[in-house]
Amino acid sequence: MARGGVRPTGEAFAGLPVAVDAMGGDHAPSQIVAGARQVAEQSGIAVLLVGRPGEMGDTGGLPELPASEVIGMDDDPGQGVRQKKDSSLVRAAEAVRDGKALAMVSAGNTGATMASALLRMGRLPGVIRPAIATPIPNPGTGKPPTVLLDSGANAECNPQMLVQFAQMGAAFARKRYGVALPTVALLSIGEEKSKGTPLEKETHALLASGLGGDGFEFIGNVEGRDFLGGVADVIVTDGFTGNVALKTLEGSLKFLVGALTEILGRPGLEQAAAALIPEIAPLAEELEPEGTGGAMLLGVNGVCVISHGSSSSKAMVNAITVAHDLAVGGLVAAVADAVSEIPVPVGD
Numbered sequence: 001m002a003r004g005g006v007r008p009t010g011e012a013f014a015g016l017p018v019a020v021d022a023m024g025g026d027h028a029p030s031q032i033v034a035g036a037r038q039v040a041e042q043s044g045i046a047v048l049l050v051g052r053p054g055e056m057g058d059t060g061g062l063p064e065l066p067a068s069e070v071i072g073m074d075d076d077p078g079q080g081v082r083q084k085k086d087s088s089l090v091r092a093a094e095a096v097r098d099g100k101a102l103a104m105v106s107a108g109n110t111g112a113t114m115a116s117a118l119l120r121m122g123r124l125p126g127v128i129r130p131a132i133a134t135p136i137p138n139p140g141t142g143k144p145p146t147v148l149l150d151s152g153a154n155a156e157c158n159p160q161m162l163v164q165f166a167q168m169g170a171a172f173a174r175k176r177y178g179v180a181l182p183t184v185a186l187l188s189i190g191e192e193k194s195k196g197t198p199l200e201k202e203t204h205a206l207l208a209s210g211l212g213g214d215g216f217e218f219i220g221n222v223e224g225r226d227f228l229g230g231v232a233d234v235i236v237t238d239g240f241t242g243n244v245a246l247k248t249l250e251g252s253l254k255f256l257v258g259a260l261t262e263i264l265g266r267p268g269l270e271q272a273a274a275a276l277i278p279e280i281a282p283l284a285e286e287l288e289p290e291g292t293g294g295a296m297l298l299g300v301n302g303v304c305v306i307s308h309g310s311s312s313s314k315a316m317v318n319a320i321t322v323a324h325d326l327a328v329g330g331l332v333a334a335v336a337d338a339v340s341e342i343p344v345p346v347g348d
Contacts, residue, residue, distance in 0.1 A: 007099040014328045015046065017063065018320050019092040019101035022051035023070045024108020026310045029056045032107060035316025036062060042317075045324045048101050050092045065100075067091040070108075073309065077111030081119060089113055093120035096302040103303035103323035105294070107311040113304065114153055114297055121302035124336045126343060129154050130299030131165050131239070132306060133172050134246055135292040138230035139283055144177035145292060146232060150239035151246045153297070157238040159202040162186070163212050164339055168298040169234035170216035171338040175331045176296075176322070177233075184212075185222040185232035187241060195221060199238065215338050224248075253287055290315035293322030298335055303327040 008016065020036050022029045029051060036047045037060040049056055050065045069087040071080035081090060089108060093116040095101035106113045110132075118130055132153045135145035147169045154161065166184045173182040186204055188196040193204045200221070207218040222231055224245055237245070260280065264273040285291070294307040294315070305323040307315055 013102055016100070016102040017046035017048040018323050018327075019048045019050055019065065019095040019104045020316070020320060021088045021092050021104070021106035021108055021113075022049045022056045023067070023088040024106040024113070025307070026073075026107075027312065028107065031311065031313045032316055033057055033059055033062075035311075035313035036320065038313060039317045039320045043321065045320060047320060048095060050088045050095065052088070065091055065095060071112040073109050075109060075112065077109060077115045080109065080112045081115040087112075087116075089116045090120065093117050093302075093304070096304075097121050103305065103327040105305045105307060105316070105319045105323050107294075107307035107309055107316070107319075110152065110306055110309075113306050117297055117300045117302065117304040121300045121304070124299055124301055124332070124339065126336075126339045127168075127299040128161050128164055129157075130297055131161075131168060132242075132295050133169055133298050134242075134295040135176075136227055136235075136246075136249065137286050137292070138228055139286040141230035143230035144173075144179065144233070146227070146230065147173050147176075147182075147234045148227075148242055148246060149234070149236060149298065150242050151295060152239050152243035154239040156240070157199065159199060159206050160345060162199070162203040162236050162238070163206050164299075165236040166207060166212050166216060166218070166234065167338040168335050169236060171334040172296060172298055172331065173233045174215075175326055175329055175334050179233050182216045182233035183219050184216045184234045184236060185219050185226075187235050187237035187245065188221040188223065190223065191221045193221065203236075213338070250289070257284055257287075291318060294319040296322075296326070296331075299339075301332060303331055 022032050039045050040047045049062050050067050053066050067088040069084040071087045071089050092104040096104050097120050131150035133147050133149040134151040136148050137145050149165050149169045170182040173179045188200045294305045297304040305319045307319045
């Protein structure tokens with residue numbers, strides 16, 4: 001239920017705009033607004049810019065939702081949402097709640113984005129905790145990205161939460177990448193079911209017993225070295241481990257690309273660079289985070305895309321497009337059905 005009544009459905013819902021936090025991100029508002037304008041002009045997706053009037057620059061005539069406050073990257077997420085009720089983040093989440101937008105996108109404070117969506121949109125029935133699902137590319141495999149969750153929303157989890165993450169992640173993989181029966185793996189320190197902390201061991205037992213339902217195939221444990229190889233459609237873990245794994249991947253790939261660029265730019269290696277760069281460029285493009293469309297907060301009653309803080313206009317185009325397509329495609333209903341299909345008992 002929206003505060004002003006029932007949310008629109010059908011064509012009325014599909015015609016709603018994507019609420020974009022114009023003030024969030026390292027390159028806001030210029031790159032955020034540029035991306036919003038580009039996607040509106042090129043694809044016809046409706047966009048609602050949320051931010052400080054007069055500070056968003058040339059909006060190209062896009063509709064605006066005024067918000068006088070901004071939750072900064074260094075602000076405490078909970079306090080920011082509670083104290084800055086007229087912030088662009090909070091107003092964007094309220095637009096979804098009230099049926100004025102079909103989804104929200106922000107490149108701002110991740111914790112505040114999550115808190116805004118949770119407190120304003122609400123949690124889906126039966127969901128213990130929402131989780132952040134991040135696509136991890138699988139270059140050269142011909143497979144769609146692997147969905148990693150939780151990648152930062154919940155530092156501490158119980159086994160029941162991880163089972164729900166498997167359910168929600170599988171629903172996302174079906175809607176986002178068209179995987180009919182997603183494979184789900186559990187991130188641990190070894191492939192054997194006896195490896196890991198009590199959390200991994202208990203979660204493995206629950207998933208292996210079929211508690212998560214028949215919406216996915218559980219294939220056991222995977223290790224950190226299995227990322228980028230397409231071994232599973234979904235990898236589940238707690239938010240602390242997931243965020244460390246994600247940031248390690250980002251840092252390693254950034255170093256590798258930088259090192260190769262520096263080496264190939266050295267004097268005397270012009271011929272080698274001319275031969276290798278055309279081969280390396282497609283791989284670098286596939287690994288570029290800006291092409292994934294951002295991370296998705298699953299388990300809230302609305303579509304919420306969390307973009308990287310350094311998002312450019314290109315990243316925003318992809319994020320807004322993904323938000324629109326998944327909202328229209330029924331992601332929220334799919335996640336709700338996946339979680340409610342096999343109720344997961346909450347542990348003590």
